[in-house]
Amino acid sequence: MEFASRYLLRPSRICFPLLLLLAAAAAAAAAVAVPPVAQQEQDRIGRLPGQPHVDFAQYAGYVTVNASAGRALFYWLVEAPASAQPAPLVLWLNGGPGCSSVAYGASEELGPFRIHSDGMTLYLNPHAWNRVANVLFLDSPAGVGFSYTNTSSDLITSGDHRTAVDAYNFLVNWFERFPQYKQREFYIAGESYAGHYVPQLSQLVYEKNIGIQNPAINFKGFLVGNAVTDDYHDYVGTFEYWWTHGLISDSTYRILRIHCDNEVSEHPSGACMQALETADAEMGNIDPYSIYTLPCNDTGSLRRNLRGHYPWMSRAYDPCTERYSKMYYNHPEVQKALHANTTGIPYLWDTCSDTVGNNWGDAPKSMLPIYQELISAGLKIWVFSGDTDSVVPLTATRYSIDALKLKTVKNWYPWYDHGKVGGWSQIYGGLTLVTVTGAGHEVPLHRPRQALILFRHFLKNKPMPES
Template sequence: MGYSQFYVVLLLLLSVSVEICLASSPVEDQKRDKITYLPGQPKDVDFAQYSGYVTVNEQAGRALFYWLIESPTSLGPRSRPLVLWLNGGPGCSSVAYGAAEEIGPFHINPDGKSLYLNPYAWNNLANILFLESPAGVGFSYSNETSDLYTFGDQKTAEDSYAFLVNWFERFPQYKHRDFYIAGESYAGHYVPQLAQIIYQKNKGMQNPAINFKGFMVGNAVTDDYHDLVGTFEYWWTHGLISDSTYKMLQFTCDFVSSQHPSVQCNQSLNIAVLEQGNIDPYSIYTRPCSDAASLKRSLNGRYPWMSRAYDPCTERYSELYFNLPEVQEALHANVTNISYSWKTCSDIVGNYWGDSPLSMLPIYQELINAGLKIWVYSGDTDSVVPITATRYSIDALNLPTITNWYPWYDNGKVGGWSQVYKGLTLVTVTGAGHEVPLHRPRQAFILFRSFLENKPMPT
């Protein structure tokens, strides 16, 4: 070998060794993502937390932000399953809603600077992974601005799957752990669509990297036609609109043949909003948070009655807390210094949403036939995606009943009702609004425990 050839080979070997040195290991990646302390965090914390970014598209520079909260050390996190939580919108943050005001271990005080412990946090039962999806939501970002205007169901599901595949490489100890997906509202699309991709990808693998067991959704957008019929019926039967407006809505609003409301339908919806008055449609028996109600009532988006996720005062505390520079630094967030403030819901993503299938029922049927565990729950004071809409959608599946409608109990009081079908369990939670764990945290905790244990609701 000549000197020049030897020199080339030597350079190649050196470049390979440099690449090997630069390639970080899962242990190093986890160490980099580990949260040591959150500003305002209570002292008595006995669980590990990790957060950071996972790239889902190298070419576009799309990266999704995650926050993993493990079970307390005393409860044995290694023996517990992993649950991915998704919020909907579309365009709303799972950190803002799921983590900060529903199922996470920390809730934010009114000062927007300090945290307090949630006694009914779901990480007491499982390791919980929160994901801000798609890019443009929360801390998740894309280097191509056009991405924010072109998201829809399919692209979101594909990116979420890419996130999981790459995340499991970073956290290989979770690779073969029992894995579930849960979510609410427009995650009624996200969850089954992601579940379908995982199931179909797993079918072609001898040893799937994702040990997917099933999913659970709450107050979930499921089927446009049945959601429409059930929502208008709920408004009418709960005295929120007049007889004439109810008839007008039935006549002018038709989402069977069109994904977008007609001019006449929008006019009927505006009348319905005026008749309902200054209530919180996401929780009709609780007071709205001053001017927050006007934000929720705005009639934009594909679902004119579902423009945003639940908007209580806690949303304001989230926007204060997660915009603090010290909080972002502790979470390893906003590393690219995005040009806009962190918000609970994106001003762009949801308003420019693309593809959105009319129904999730075909996916339900496929995954029921696959033998996956599927639970659907509903808070019965939500007029946005109400229990009537959910019941109509489930009824359209024509599933055989295993256990007929029955009350379930918590400390001797009725916590709601349940019906077990072949392949699906329906649970209602009495007195709960759109975000069940926010309004009924203890009952939601019981529900989640029953789901994980695959046991009927307590009687």
């Protein structure tokens, strides 16, 4: 991990190849104007390679968000079954910045399928969120996942503002392609650095809707998990988590508090850098995103014993899921079924783009002013946190929420799943906080059933179950 980085979010990833730009240019040249609703049918997925039978429809394809620059974002819509319709529409965003929502949200967290270790076949996720909502996964910004740009400089000039504007343009154009979703209840959700993407896009949608009596985008609120929220509180809370969970020494914790609390994200001092390197060494070979589970490179023959080591961990959990998605989404027949890489030019699809992430531009220090604005507007806002994540930990989230100085409506209480504590919750005036016990950075990966319970209650704005 790059602990001295602003984001503390991503392990090192392979750079996104520049061949993607060539593919994008060829695709743009070959594109034929198609009426929006007709394009919807062209985007319909017949059947993905290795896919089991399903009772819901899927669509995938590209939506142009900036014609002059040649930026187009890739989406994958997984509808709820007919028996659950009409259901809300939820946009899911992963963070990084520079990581694919197809790679993470769709393929190892809340999507309908998981990928077998052979990298060729899929199996059903019994706790998929499309059981109760129509879920729209978006690779954002351009240059991430299957999304592309014809302007090479876009890859090294991405930032929060352009990401939000492009995502908004995507939504406007997507709703024209799928008019049946206009006025449907719409929510935005995400995790990690999407703790920036989600509130910023929510603010843009909300402000664009002001003065419109029946907006096409019927925006109702947002949901974020283990979310980057406020630089100062994120760092203070992260260092405290490391120390209280026995990951670092007393002396390193003191040095971090002294030298890394102020402006570390912009100009970390030499002493701060050294303390971060010491902290990294003291933690050892753990998975910082899920501190009590084995990292992928340590599993090997221990894979079969994982449940014995961690009896609370689902049998479905596999720390090597990224490897399987890299295999699956690089199969030409998979790309064809998804209507991705439509020119057929080979390039390496990857879970994250270091080119985009390592050249990130504007990033406000705090999302709290946006929270204050949208809370005042009466939107539904829920924040959740897996409590075994040391990258954007629960302590950081609690410090950020505390800084909002909201009135407590219902004090801290345990919520239950089949008679066992699933986590804790506190309801504030305008915001609900939910923790998920034993879950890491990707809550729906580590605690899929509990994550679905959380999602159901969010959609209904109903307090988590007390019994």
